[in-house]
Amino acid sequence: xxxxxxxxxxxxxxxxxxxxxxxxxxxxxxxxxxxxxxxxxxxxxxxxxxxxxxxxxxxxxxxxxxxxxxxxxxxxxxxxxxxxxxxxxxxxxxxxxxxxxxxxxxxxxxxxxxxxxxxxxxxxxxxxxxxxxxxxxxxxxxxxxxxxxxxxxxxxxxxxxxxxxxxxxxxxxxxxxxxxxxxxxxxxxxxxxxxxxxxxxxxxxxxxxxxxxxxxxxxxxxxxxxxxxxxxxxxxxxxxxxxxxx
Amino acid sequence: xxxxxxxxxxxxxxxxxxxxxxxxxxxxxxxxxxxxxxxxxxxxxxxxxxxxxxxxxxxxxxxxxxxxxxxxxxxxxxxxxxxxxxxxxxxxxxxxxxxxxxxxxxxxxxxxxxxxxxxxxxxxxxxxxxxxxxxxxxxxxxxxxxxxxxx
Numbered sequence: 001x002x003x004x005x006x007x008x009x010x011x012x013x014x015x016x017x018x019x020x021x022x023x024x025x026x027x028x029x030x031x032x033x034x035x036x037x038x039x040x041x042x043x044x045x046x047x048x049x050x051x052x053x054x055x056x057x058x059x060x061x062x063x064x065x066x067x068x069x070x071x072x073x074x075x076x077x078x079x080x081x082x083x084x085x086x087x088x089x090x091x092x093x094x095x096x097x098x099x100x101x102x103x104x105x106x107x108x109x110x111x112x113x114x115x116x117x118x119x120x121x122x123x124x125x126x127x128x129x130x131x132x133x134x135x136x137x138x139x140x141x142x143x144x145x146x147x148x149x150x151x152x153x154x155x156x157x158x159x160x161x162x163x164x165x166x167x168x169x170x171x172x173x174x175x176x177x178x179x180x181x182x183x184x185x186x187x188x189x190x191x192x193x194x195x196x197x198x199x200x201x202x203x204x205x206x207x208x209x210x211x212x213x214x215x216x217x218x219x220x221x222x223x224x225x226x227x228x229x230x231x232x233x234x235x236x237x238x239x240x241x242x243x244x245x246x
Numbered sequence: 247x248x249x250x251x252x253x254x255x256x257x258x259x260x261x262x263x264x265x266x267x268x269x270x271x272x273x274x275x276x277x278x279x280x281x282x283x284x285x286x287x288x289x290x291x292x293x294x295x296x297x298x299x300x301x302x303x304x305x306x307x308x309x310x311x312x313x314x315x316x317x318x319x320x321x322x323x324x325x326x327x328x329x330x331x332x333x334x335x336x337x338x339x340x341x342x343x344x345x346x347x348x349x350x351x352x353x354x355x356x357x358x359x360x361x362x363x364x365x366x367x368x369x370x371x372x373x374x375x376x377x378x379x380x381x382x383x384x385x386x387x388x389x390x391x392x393x394x395x396x397x
Contacts, residue, residue, distance in 0.1 A: 184368055186369050
């Protein structure tokens with residue numbers, strides 16, 4: 001019974017119903033948080049002494065860049081669960097997260113480029129932080145492509161799981177790139193262990209937005225997982241019953 | 247946990263840590279190529295290749311910016327507070343360019359001069375409202391913060 005909380009995740013039907021309820025909560029919660037954080041950050045937080053208003057891109061850039069990496073971490077946990085416990089739901093999680101992770105990475109790269117032009121004087125520079133983020137985007141792309149090229153879902157899950165674990169080495173490289181090497185990208189302003197390098201009137205809305213984006217990511221992944229789950233289980237009796245009820 | 251799963255878990259841990267070590271060694275070997283720029287000290291020591299496109303990073307030294315009023319030509323020193331590199335550049339500077347600001351300059355060394363083809367401003371991780379900066383400047387604490395930053 002000790003492992004029950006874990007093994008019940010193996011039941012597609014249990015997950016489908018639970019995830020539906022969580023999705024609803026996540027959806028509204030993230031909408032509220034992002035609305036508060038964004039309006040506060042864009043409208044009421046003070047301007048920066050050097051960059052003026054252009055610094056406000058952090059209220060988008062920092063949350064999506066965090067998410068781009070956190071999604072990969074979540075995907076590698078799923079990969080371990082899939083490879084060790086052969087749990088199908090973990091494979092579906094991997095499939096969903098790859099797509100959402102690519103979207104967040106693209107947003108982080110795009111918003112960074114838009115900020116880089118006025119601040120640095122260039123959209124793009126091949127420094128360690130930017131390059132390792134680009135590699136992250138290619139990893140996500142490779143995972144989506146790899147899965148699409150293998151017809152058997154069990155086989156595809158196994159192969160993708162291994163590629164996910166290979167890519168894990170990139171995560172510490174992204175995080176520490178600004179400390180290990182000379183880069184144009186500045187070091188982190190928000191750290192768990194140190195005081196933020198900005199006043200509370202700037203970082204509180206940022207923190208609200210980060211939380212909001214984490215929850216919206218959960219909302220998106222849960223929605224996508226439920227859709228893939230129903231599609232994969234389309235021949236099972238509980239899905240037939242579900243369709244009949246609709 | 248059943249033994250088969252345990253074995254798979256250890257296989258995965260082995261794979262990831264082995265890969266981590268391999269990539270770590272490659273990164274270590276390539277670390278000079280991964281650095282975006284050379285510091286003025288490295289250039290003074292002769293670590294940087296001559297007559298080849300390189301980047302230099304550091305602070306624009308106070309009181310060294312010399313603008314030609316007739317053209318876009320500008321000369322300034324980039325410093326890491328140990329050594330200086332004298333840079334000349336012709337073109338548009340980024341908005342954040344000023345004395346005491348971090349910059350990354352791309353160009354070639356020729357003699358004791360550095361001819362830049364691109365000047366990028368480096369932004370640090372400090373964000374501050376202008377009133378706070380003003381108050382810090384008046385109390386003389388701004389230099390402390392920025393000085394700590396430069397190290």
